[in-house]
Amino acid sequence: MTAAASDLRAGAVARLRLSPPEWPLVAPLGLIFVGFFLAPLALLVWTSMHADAEMTRLGPESWMRFLGDPFYLKVAADTLLLGLKTVALTLVLGVAIGLIFLEASPAQRTALLFIIILPLLLSVVVRTFAWIVILGSEGVVSNAALALGLTSAPFSLLQTELGLIISLAQIELPLMLLPLLSVMGRIDPNLLDASRALGASRWRTLWRVILPLSAPGLTAGCLLVFASSTAAFISQSVIGGGRLIYMPLVIWQQSIVVYNWPFAAVVSLCLLISVLGVIGVIHWLGRRVRA
Amino acid sequence: MADGGAVTEAGATHGVSLEVDAVSHEFGAYRALDDVSLRVEPGEVMALLGPSGCGKTTLLRVIAGFLAQSRGAVSVGGVRVDRLPPGRRNIGIVFQNYALFPHLTAAQNVGYGLAARGAARAEIARRTRQFLEVVRMEAYAERLPRELSGGQQQRIALARALCVSPGVLLLDEPFAALDKNLRLDMQIEIKRLQRRFGLTAILVTHDQEEAMSVADRVAVMRGGRIEQLGPPADVYDRPETLFVNNFIGSTNLLPGAVAADGSVRLAAGATVAPPRPAPAGARVVVSVRPEDVTLHDAPAPDRFPARCRLSLPLGAVTVLDLEAEGGAAVKVVRLRSAEGPTLDGPLWCGVREGARVSMFAEDS
16 A cells, blocks of 8 residues: 555656656747746846936836835726726626526527627727727717716716726626636536526526636636736727826836836836736635635 | 425425326427326326437426426426426426536535525524435535535435425436446435335436336326326336337337237247237237247247347346247347256247237237
């Protein structure tokens, strides 16, 4: 028994240790990873450690400037909040569409997936400009509200956080739906019948059966939407305009407009770290729900 | 439980009657159920038996309330349930794949129905424990379904269905996923629970042995209709149609013709008495079960010649594959200990005295 166990362990160790002839197979991928991911990241950290825009000397001044300025801290908080709000809206829309998907026949499912993927074939720029037409003061939303008598004057949702969240939710929705639907599509329909037959209401079935079993897809969708919407420079700039400032815009200004690369590197790293932090929390929540 | 069966002190429930009245169901142009009527008495087990596509699963889904029938009525305990959702029909169901909630423990699965009905936490815990004991799974309460074997999962699925005290229990191919030895254990287990709780149960199966061993009555279905309904022994001994005859058990079909004196002259070369009178000259098929074929080493008018091609020892019995004159195959089952002629010489086959022989018109 013990001898067999140690034999097994020795075998596992032997399998883990790559023998020399296998290294060349891993090398191309390893080199790409080092050259295009690790090196730029190291360069970013190195750049951020310079004190001045001309990068003449090292020092913590760029970091101090960001962390000590309430304006930049608010920009960081706004960016994370924008991501969370977009995630919340796509989550509600995604689950609603997921429930339609669960009830759909195979042919209807294919059609639904096609409709979901279709917007991905259009450029983000085009989709964002479509939202300008919809949300502007001469746009569909404003005109409809006027016609229904809900408001007496035309209004614009452009350059408001609400308008930005609505358009981001639409733009990022496929990122929520694709992982979510692939997980939901694998739920055994008998489980829903079993829940109904045991007397559970639709809501109970949703909360106790569908959502827990969809947790892996929900987590993946939330991660993708959050990471993508906090970094959505085009939509943030075009819909938010100059009034709403988020970290991607600050990075762009610092690197392209005022040429302060160390400070741009600091903002980039802060965005990266805070997004990773929130992603860690979402991931942890997802695991807890499943357990 | 206000809407459950009568609950006795021991937590036992008493089954109620189930009535299916002239139910038809169409999927588009396809008629899956065609005017099906049956009544299951309280405490009775009925098997719906048939090949795939015969409508038995559709009927089960209609009774459970997952499908709304096109026409007809379903009553449980004398109450029409057609418009009630599955959870309010006083019906428990065990799915073919058990459909246990994979993220819940065995105990949470068993208690799910009571929780859904808003029972108090202490009551849920008490009855969950009780029904885990009923299916002898109390040691596995905290396991997840994937940590249980197929038989254990089925016990949990049974406990989950019984925990809400249903008046009628529906079992969808309950033994299909189990290996042969376990299958017999579970058949005994289900029969034991059914007796203990006086359950009314409907068992859907395509396996005739399963239906015969567990059910009090068997409904053989074909093409959305009930072809024959009766106790297993009746259906086995007196099949009303060739389809039922072939579907229930193994059989030998011997073509022949009715002679002028009313006896049947088999094509294989023997004359036998018909089970019922038939017009002279009619071409018929006589069905003899393999266990009813006798072997002899001498000819007689009621025997036909054959030779043995193959002998398969199956434990207690031996199955022989014989070839009659003209090449027709004849299956024979006999006890291994039975006396008989040597198999390598010429043989003559007869029909055991008192055997149930069925006869059908050749074109049926």
